[in-house]
Amino acid sequence: MATPERLAEQFEEHRPHMRAAAYRMLGSVSEAEDAVQEAWIRLSRTDVSDIDNLRGWLTTVVARVCLDMLRTRASRREDPLDEDAVHVPDPIIRAISRGPETDAMLADSVGLALLVVLEKLEPAERLAFVLHDVFGMTFEEIAPIVDRSVVATRQLASRARRRVQGQAPTSDADLRKQRRVVDAFLAAVHDGDFEALVSVLDPAIVLRADGGAVKGMSRLVRGAQAVVAQAAAFSKLGLSSQVVLVNGNVGVVSRLPDGRVLSVIAFTIAGGKVIEMDILADPDRLSRLDLSAIEL
Numbered sequence: 001m002a003t004p005e006r007l008a009e010q011f012e013e014h015r016p017h018m019r020a021a022a023y024r025m026l027g028s029v030s031e032a033e034d035a036v037q038e039a040w041i042r043l044s045r046t047d048v049s050d051i052d053n054l055r056g057w058l059t060t061v062v063a064r065v066c067l068d069m070l071r072t073r074a075s076r077r078e079d080p081l082d083e084d085a086v087h088v089p090d091p092i093i094r095a096i097s098r099g100p101e102t103d104a105m106l107a108d109s110v111g112l113a114l115l116v117v118l119e120k121l122e123p124a125e126r127l128a129f130v131l132h133d134v135f136g137m138t139f140e141e142i143a144p145i146v147d148r149s150v151v152a153t154r155q156l157a158s159r160a161r162r163r164v165q166g167q168a169p170t171s172d173a174d175l176r177k178q179r180r181v182v183d184a185f186l187a188a189v190h191d192g193d194f195e196a197l198v199s200v201l202d203p204a205i206v207l208r209a210d211g212g213a214v215k216g217m218s219r220l221v222r223g224a225q226a227v228v229a230q231a232a233a234f235s236k237l238g239l240s241s242q243v244v245l246v247n248g249n250v251g252v253v254s255r256l257p258d259g260r261v262l263s264v265i266a267f268t269i270a271g272g273k274v275i276e277m278d279i280l281a282d283p284d285r286l287s288r289l290d291l292s293a294i295e296l
Contacts, residue, residue, distance in 0.1 A: 007048060011040055014055050018062045024130045025066040027089030027115045030288060035065040059135070063127055063145050070123035086218045088210035088280045089115040091264050093253065094245040095294050096175070110134075112247045112266035112278045116208065117168040121160050128153050129160035169275050171249045171268045178250035178269050182243060185267075185274060186252065189235050194228045201227055202273040209263075212282025227277070237262075244294050253294060261286050 018039060022032035039061045051057045091112055118126050124146040131137040131145070143153040172178060181200055188197035201224040209230075211217020221227055239262060242253045246266040254262045264286065268276035280286065 004044075007043070010054055011043060011058070014058050017055065018058055021059060021130065021135055022062050022066055023090075023092075024110055024115070024118070024134055025063065025127060026069060027119055029090045029092070029290070031069060035062050035069065038062075038065045056141070059131075059137070060141070060145060063131060063142075067123055067127055067145065070126065074123060086208050086210050086220050087116075087119055088112065088208055088266075088278045089119065090285065090289070091246045091251070091266060091280055093251075093264060093289065093291060093294055096179075096243060096245055096250070110247060111168075111171060111249055111268065113171075113268045113276050114164065114168045115247075116278060117164055120167075121163065122156075124148065125156045125160040128156035129164065132157045133161060169268045169270060172270055172272075175245075175250060177272065178267070179243065181269050181272060181274060182250045182252065182267055186241050186243075189231050192232070192235055194232060197228050197231060198224050200272075200274055202270075202275040205273075205275055205277070207277040207279065209279040210282055212284055214281070214283065217281050242294060253291070261289075261291070264289070 015036060018036045019032055022035040023029060026032050026035065039058050042061055043058065048054070089112060118129070121129065127146055128139075128142055131142050132139060139150045139153045139157070142157075143150045146153055146156065148156065184200045185197065188194065188200065203224050204222070205224055205227050207219075207221040207227050207230065209217060209219050209221075211219075219230075221230055238257050239254045240257075242255070244251055244253055246252075246264060249267060249269070251267055252265040254265065256262050263279050263281040266278040267274055268278075
């Protein structure tokens, strides 16, 4: 039988996996940490002698906790599936570096654009998709978690997959190409060269800005000309822009002249054009982000 110390060591070994799964299911760093902590509480109260596969057991517990959290969240929304609702999930921000560590992070990253689409799914659909398509669990393993038959669970994942494939754009994988486009975008905004700005935007670009409780900051903007108009307004604020990795893709942290973070911008770039921008500008949520990797 494992000692409490050994059990804690084993739990810590599986923490990154649990945190990654919970983040994909919840789109919130703080809530993912809460779900992982709840898994530890439940483990500490469980007779582990009957657990043959600790990683699988912990994944199941975290998934059930996340499902409860998603259902509670959905019950608080008047229309949780509103296609035009503006909610940008918590971004994960890293410094841009070159080398194996960046390659490893990219291999395990999940784009913000995908998380935005996952927000539109029913809780059981989201779990079935994440657990099967991302983490390779079988439908036989997932069915008891979502309280459905194996056939129904397979249908949940299939329905979610169709929505993801139809709505979640994928960025070009080459970070150097992404960086060139983002640099061109920033230069055009800085210089007020809006003709140049239009040239790097896809005509059908979608911009989502989540300002939380700040009146007038949340908006959904469609089309290059409308996005240019938004950029024109913000170009007058004297912002500084730091190029970073946002969920594995090239993005930007914008700061006010006094150094405070105004927003985090995730770019989705395909074919040399910006096809989507997801902007978190909620001061409360920004204040809770871990920016230690990019501190100036």
